[in-house]
Amino acid sequence: MPKYSYAYKVLKRNIGKALHRYDMISDGDRILVGLSGGKDSFTLMWMLNERLKRIPINYELSAVYIDPGFEEGFGEPLAEYWNRTGHEIKIEHTDYGILAHSTQNRENPCFLCSRLRRKRLFEIADELGCNKIALGHNKDDIIETLFMNICYAGEISTMMPAQSFFQERFTLIRPLAFVDEDVIRRFAKEKSCPDFINPCPTAKVSKRQEIKRLLQQLYTSNKKVKGNIFRAMSHVKTDYLLK
Numbered sequence: 608m609p610k611y612s613y614a615y616k617v618l619k620r621n622i623g624k625a626l627h628r629y630d631m632i633s634d635g636d637r638i639l640v641g642l643s644g645g646k647d648s649f650t651l652m653w654m655l656n657e658r659l660k661r662i663p664i665n666y667e668l669s670a671v672y673i674d675p676g677f678e679e680g681f682g683e684p685l686a687e688y689w690n691r692t693g694h695e696i697k698i699e700h701t702d703y704g705i706l707a708h709s710t711q712n713r714e715n716p717c718f719l720c721s722r723l724r725r726k727r728l729f730e731i732a733d734e735l736g737c738n739k740i741a742l743g744h745n746k747d748d749i750i751e752t753l754f755m756n757i758c759y760a761g762e763i764s765t766m767m768p769a770q771s772f773f774q775e776r777f778t779l780i781r782p783l784a785f786v787d788e789d790v791i792r793r794f795a796k797e798k799s800c801p802d803f804i805n806p807c808p809t810a811k812v813s814k815r816q817e818i819k820r821l822l823q824q825l826y827t828s829n830k831k832v833k834g835n836i837f838r839a840m841s842h843v844k845t846d847y848l849l850k
Contacts (some may be wrong), residue, residue: 641728729773
């Protein structure tokens with residue numbers, strides 16, 4: 608792959624835009640990168656590491672994968688891959704996925720699993736002395752979350768590109784917030800991102816997948832729809848909402 612491919616240039620521009628607008632990374636930050644085994648967190652880790660070579664500030668990266676405990680998991684192969692590239696990652700073995708799919712929690716396994724994994728990420732960040740937690744959510748994820756919250760939670764809200772927690776002890780950042788999933792998919796293919804199969808039994812039948820299919824129909828009908836939805840989240844006319 609040429610050093611400056613189209614996907615790389617789009618990623619560089621949009622990541623830089625998000626980092627600057629939300630003041631995501633400062634000199635001396637210690638950043639915990641949450642890996643998932645997918646293309647998004649792969650791209651996030653690659654770009655944050657590459658960025659260190661061309662900017663005047665310095666920060667440290669630590670990476671962790673929260674293994675949800677399903678059979679045929681890929682924690683060890685994931686660690687081996689990153690070790691070969693010179694990055695040591697922490698594999699945290701849990702039973703969060705099993706618990707979330709137990710008979711005591713049949714209604715919304717994704718919500719509980721996500722909440723437990725997020726809680727553990729904060730704990731690990733504290734153990735490692737990290738003040739930032741970087742996640743690989745992209746523009747499509749942010750739009751999908753808006754629609755999920757409208758349809759299933761009865762509220763208008765979504766993921767924030769940057770958000771402080773625990774009296775500003777930690778800041779959760781999403782440097783890919785302005786990046787389309789298609790660009791990430793293209794970059795990951797160019798970089799031969801390893802293909803790990805998600806062992807979660809609801810990965811392909813979740814509410815998010817339903818929303819993704821619905822939105823794809825809208826995007827296909829009009830290429831301006833995605834951009835308009837994304838811009839609408841920062842152009843809210845509260846005087847024209849119900850009170």
